[in-house]
Amino acid sequence: MNAPHAELLAQLRQTVGAAHVLTHDDPATDLSAWEQDWRKRAHGRALAVVRPGSTAEVAAVVSACAAAGASIVPQGGNTGLVVGSVPDASGTQVVLSLMRMNTVRAMDAANLTMTVEAGCILQNLQDTAEKAGFLFPLSLAAEGSCSIGGNLATNAGGTQVVRYGNARDLCLGLEVVTAQGEVWQGLSGLRKDNTGYDLRDLFIGSEGTLGVITAATLKLYPLPAAQLTAWAALPTLDAAVALLGLAHQHLGAGLTGFEVMGQFALSLVDKHMPQLRVPLWKDTPYCVLLENSDSESEDHARAQFERLLETAFEQGLVTDAVVAESLAQAHALWHIRESIPLAQAEEGLNIKHDISIPVSRIPAFCAETDALLQREIPGVRLVNFGHLGDGNLHYNVQAPEGGDAKKFLNEQETRVNTLVFDAVARYHGSISAEHGVGSLKADHLPHYKDPVALGLMRAVKQALDPHNLLNPGRVLTP
Numbered sequence: 001m002n003a004p005h006a007e008l009l010a011q012l013r014q015t016v017g018a019a020h021v022l023t024h025d026d027p028a029t030d031l032s033a034w035e036q037d038w039r040k041r042a043h044g045r046a047l048a049v050v051r052p053g054s055t056a057e058v059a060a061v062v063s064a065c066a067a068a069g070a071s072i073v074p075q076g077g078n079t080g081l082v083v084g085s086v087p088d089a090s091g092t093q094v095v096l097s098l099m100r101m102n103t104v105r106a107m108d109a110a111n112l113t114m115t116v117e118a119g120c121i122l123q124n125l126q127d128t129a130e131k132a133g134f135l136f137p138l139s140l141a142a143e144g145s146c147s148i149g150g151n152l153a154t155n156a157g158g159t160q161v162v163r164y165g166n167a168r169d170l171c172l173g174l175e176v177v178t179a180q181g182e183v184w185q186g187l188s189g190l191r192k193d194n195t196g197y198d199l200r201d202l203f204i205g206s207e208g209t210l211g212v213i214t215a216a217t218l219k220l221y222p223l224p225a226a227q228l229t230a231w232a233a234l235p236t237l238d239a240a241v242a243l244l245g246l247a248h249q250h251l252g253a254g255l256t257g258f259e260v261m262g263q264f265a266l267s268l269v270d271k272h273m274p275q276l277r278v279p280l281w282k283d284t285p286y287c288v289l290l291e292n293s294d295s296e297s298e299d300h301a302r303a304q305f306e307r308l309l310e311t312a313f314e315q316g317l318v319t320d321a322v323v324a325e326s327l328a329q330a331h332a333l334w335h336i337r338e339s340i341p342l343a344q345a346e347e348g349l350n351i352k353h354d355i356s357i358p359v360s361r362i363p364a365f366c367a368e369t370d371a372l373l374q375r376e377i378p379g380v381r382l383v384n385f386g387h388l389g390d391g392n393l394h395y396n397v398q399a400p401e402g403g404d405a406k407k408f409l410n411e412q413e414t415r416v417n418t419l420v421f422d423a424v425a426r427y428h429g430s431i432s433a434e435h436g437v438g439s440l441k442a443d444h445l446p447h448y449k450d451p452v453a454l455g456l457m458r459a460v461k462q463a464l465d466p467h468n469l470l471n472p473g474r475v476l477t478p
């Protein structure tokens with residue numbers, strides 16, 4: 001190890017305690033949990049994994065790294081899907097894990113807010129809010145492992161966006177350690193504050209490239225009196241879009257989830273997880289999962305759902321439907337939806353896209369892009385599902401049946417990405433709806449992002465992190 005690195009490590013050990021600075025010096029220490037991404041596609045090598053326990057320690061770590069010129073990769077639960085939270089292979093980057101900072105600092109019932117540290121696991125925050133009689137509505141399949149800091153740094157979406165918005169919409173204030181090691185105290189619980197540029201919104205979604213989020217003030221909502229889930233079979237994607245419009249009309253703010261699932265996606269769950277008993281999928285090209293959260297009562301929610309589904313049947317939008325009779329049944333239906341990525345992984349390696357398109361144009365986009373891909377790569381299989389309520393599709397591409405998936409990925413990934421992203425651009429969509437850019441999409445961004453926007457982003461990065469120490473190469477390429 002060179003002298004400056006040894007000096008930096010000594011300083012970091014002094015700052016956070018030797019037990020919280022993990023390095024390869026000790027051959028018994030396995031750093032793969034911090035060095036490898038969730039999909040196991042990227043394997044980096046860190047100079048050290050540093051685990052501070054307070055904002056003051058984070059600030060001291062960032063200052064020490066800045067003085068030594070060592071770049072920093074902030075990390076939460078490491079569940080990100082765009083390779084943004086793991087170090088590169090150089091062995092010179094410091095992984096800054098926030099997971100020891102997991103305290104709920106304050107709960108303000110009258111203001112409907114809670115102030116929490118960045119390393120709090122999302123599911124624990126949902127539980128904390130519920131115990132206090134409130135709902136914290138951010139919800140995604142990784143909620144048992146991901147951190148609120150990571151959720152904010154990626155502006156995570158999930159299944160409730162149609163009603164409550166993205167992570168950005170659920171955050172009122174932030175505490176951030178800047179690239180210079182200063183602490184910005186922006187933990188405001190204010191819903192109105194027009195005193196200049198919105199720094200909070202700048203840091204949210206910046207994927208660790210502008211500052212390290214150490215705490216946040218989050219919005220809380222009243223717990224719904226009832227939450228009902230329905231599963232419907234639909235003849236076309238156009239019908240799904242029409243059903244979404246009808247659901248908005250009938251349920252209003254009660255519509256808290258609207259997920260679409262293509263037949264092939266559900267067939268993979270049926271094949272690899274037969275114990276889950278997927279309903280209605282065999283005779284229909286699409287199924288939809290709807291959630292109605294009601295502030296009155298279960299009877300009211302059920303009556304609303306019945307009226308909605310009756311109208312949908314009359315209009316030919318739905319051919320069959322089931323409404324969950326119990327919470328356990330509702331969870332089972334959601335579990336099927338959330339098992340699609342795992343079923344897909346069981347089927348083999350695949351090419352993932354997290355895209356958004358204006359909802360009204362999704363049927364045309366899918367018809368055109370499905371046909372294009374099948375023409376260009378005969379036998380290719382399309383796993384199409386996602387948060388239709390937000391215009392967000394997970395438009396994934398699986399190798400032809402029986403083919404060598406690894407070879408398919410090596411040979412076709414670049415071509416498939418170009419075909420899909422060009423189609424997204426033609427439909428005025430986004431190549432990253434909710435997962436972010438990371439390093440996986442950083443090279444694509446210059447092709448698809450407005451050049452003026454890209455220039456402004458570079459100017460912001462230059463102003464906030466002039467030495468490019470925070471998560472270099474992520475979001476923006478040099």
Ligand SMILES: Cc1cc2nc3c(=O)[nH]c(=O)nc-3n(C[C@H](O)[C@H](O)[C@H](O)COP(=O)(O)OP(=O)(O)OC[C@H]3O[C@@H](n4cnc5c(N)ncnc54)[C@H](O)[C@@H]3O)c2cc1C
Binds near residue numbers: 038157
């Ligand atoms: C099974 C599964 C399902 C998923 N479903 C969804 C979904 O429905 N919607 C969705 O949006 N995402 C989803 N994701 C992606 C992922 O869970 C989210 O991106 C999540 O917000 C990441 O949180 P994390 O704590 O794991 O962050 P990490 O993976 O550790 O980091 C993600 C990014 O944020 C940065 N970062 C992390 N913490 C901080 C911090 N405190 N300050 C500054 N930067 C930081 C990192 O540098 C990195 O760039 C899913 C992932 C999995 C594995």
